[in-house]
Amino acid sequence: MTTDLYFNKEHQELRMLVRRFVDNEINPHVEAWEEARIFPAHELFGKMGDLGLLGLNYEEEYGGGGLDYWYQAVLLEEIGRAHCAGVPMAIAVQCDMATPALAEHGTAEQKEKFLRPAVEGKAVFSIGVSEPDAGSDVAAIRTKAEADGDHWVINGSKMWITNGTQADYITLLVRTDGRERGYRGMSLIIVPTDADGFTVSKKLEKMGNHSSDTAILSFDDVRVPKANTIGAEGMGFILQMQQFQVERLAASLMATSGMERIIEMTIQYCRERKTFKQPLINNQWIQFKLCELKTELEALKHLNYYCVRKFVAGQDMTREASMAKLKMGRLSREVADVCLQFHGGMGYVEEYPMARYFRDARLGSIGGGADEIMLGIIAKLDGLLD
Ligand SMILES: Cc1cc2nc3c(=O)[nH]c(=O)nc-3n(C[C@H](O)[C@H](O)[C@H](O)COP(=O)(O)OP(=O)(O)OC[C@H]3O[C@@H](n4cnc5c(N)ncnc54)[C@H](O)[C@@H]3O)c2cc1C
Incomplete structure (x- = not known):
């Protein structure tokens, strides 16, 4: 190994x-x-x-x-x-x-x-960045915190918030300098959910990740001490961008073992399932396809480990973590699709784990920065933009 x-x-x-x-x-x-x-x-x-x-x-x-x-x-x-x-x-x-x-x-x-x-x-913590009108474009967030003595008064809304219905605290990205748009003037503030004016507006019904609660949150004159601001006021966007690197690496690390589990499960299924008097696994196409996935997965694991090495060494891993997140999203989708196909009808029923994996895996290319956002970061860092 x-x-x-x-x-x-x-x-x-x-x-x-x-x-x-x-x-x-x-x-x-x-x-x-x-x-x-x-x-x-x-x-x-x-x-x-x-x-x-x-x-x-x-x-x-x-x-x-x-x-x-x-x-x-x-x-x-x-x-x-x-x-x-x-x-x-x-x-x-x-x-x-x-x-x-x-x-x-x-x-x-x-x-x-x-x-x-x-x-x-x-x-229990949540991270509150995305909003109804600002997902990929973090600079478009509008939730704002206005100073009132030594408190912030927060108004706005956050969307897609994981753990949102049961969190005790939300690490919230908000505008603190009165600007409407742009990267400047944001701060990260810890908001307790028992504060007056905080409500869970809606729990979202999703196609997958069913055991995770995802919510739309509303902030209506929520008063929070300024002492809850993480780092320097106005530095929130930069702190969040740094935090995203850890998030993206974590997502990639978690996903590889899920893929491994599903590929092994599929190999086992193909050994047991017979068609045309032969176990499915005897088909070279199936062997090759599964081995190709294993090879790509191995490559992704090594990219993850390279990111960990850089992170532990205190080096910037933005480029490599973006690549790992991108590859993770794409490969999870491929693993889900190919493995479901080799399960035939059994891949399509709820009694078997395959269908859940297929639904859950789809989030990898969207959450924590969509594939296209990762590509944009890589293009920028590798100097492809004018
Ligand atoms: C289950 C779930 C859990 C989540 N948990 C959290 C959470 O805990 N906290 C949090 O803050 N957020 C969370 N999110 C939000 C998630 O990070 C966003 O959904 C994601 O960043 C995409 O934003 P969006 O949905 O607004 O899509 P949009 O920004 O509207 O983009 C839609 C699509 O357009 C494409 N696109 C966007 N920009 C470009 C571009 N420049 N070039 C080319 N294509 C582009 C991409 O394909 C993208 O998927 C969660 C989302 C889901 C679904």
Whole structure:
């Protein structure tokens, strides 16, 4: 196994711990949580917090593991083996999307107040960037925070917010300098959801990721202390762009193990299923197609590991993390399509895991920055734009 070159005994022990956690605490409940269109985030995160799994790479001073991102990579790969994508996505929101800026740029007081409960699994976090009229174009967000003494007064709306109906805190990107548009004048602010004026306007019904709750949120004169601002006022866009790099790498790390699981499941199915008196796997076309997917998956895993190396070394991984996210989205779709095809009708029924994977995998090319946005970043960084 190639992973032995990257992961030592401690990593492997963590891998086994997380694998057992997924087998015992997530997989037995997936059917019920998918049907309920929500999973109990507080209960599950509490269990993860007790095992120290929600802040492996965050400072020990605030309850974290004080480890480097290789450990988080192991966690993400194993969480991605869950029999649905919704719960892994929610966990990644907590660890890799809503809290990296807080961990990196928060004050000691902020980390004690907000990061510690996130790491201990006592508080559920969301990341609030997208809006009804601003998804790919983050610079078009309109939710604004106006200063009133030592408080912000927040008005606006956020859309597509994962964990949105059960979060205790939202890491919210808002405009703080009165401008209507543009990259400048945004700030990241931690907003408690028990604040007056905060409401969940709607829980969205989605084609996949059913166990994850996704919501439209509304802010109507929500007062939040200015002390909840992460980093310098007006730096929110830059902090969010940095946070996106971790999010994109995390998404790619999680997705590879999901793909691996589905390819192995398909190989097994093709061994057992006979057509024309032969196991399906005896068809060279099927062998070749599956081996081609395995090869691409292996290549993606190595791109992920390269990103982790750069990240741990403190180097900018924007280009490579964008490539990994792009490839992850495209390859997940291909794996879903090819593997479903080789399952025949069994791929199309709900009793079999294939249909859920097919629906869940489609998000990879949209969430956290669509494929075209990744291509735009790569084109810019590689100097293809005038
Ligand atoms: C299930 C789910 C969970 C999510 N969770 C969160 C969350 O927790 N927090 C959060 O803030 N957001 C979240 N999102 C939002 C997600 O990040 C956005 O959906 C995504 O960034 C795309 O934005 P959009 O949907 O507004 O699409 P749009 O910006 O309207 O774009 C539509 C499509 O147009 C194309 N496109 C856009 N711009 C260009 C371009 N310049 N060139 C070429 N093509 C382009 C792309 O194909 C894109 O998919 C979530 C979304 C989903 C579906």
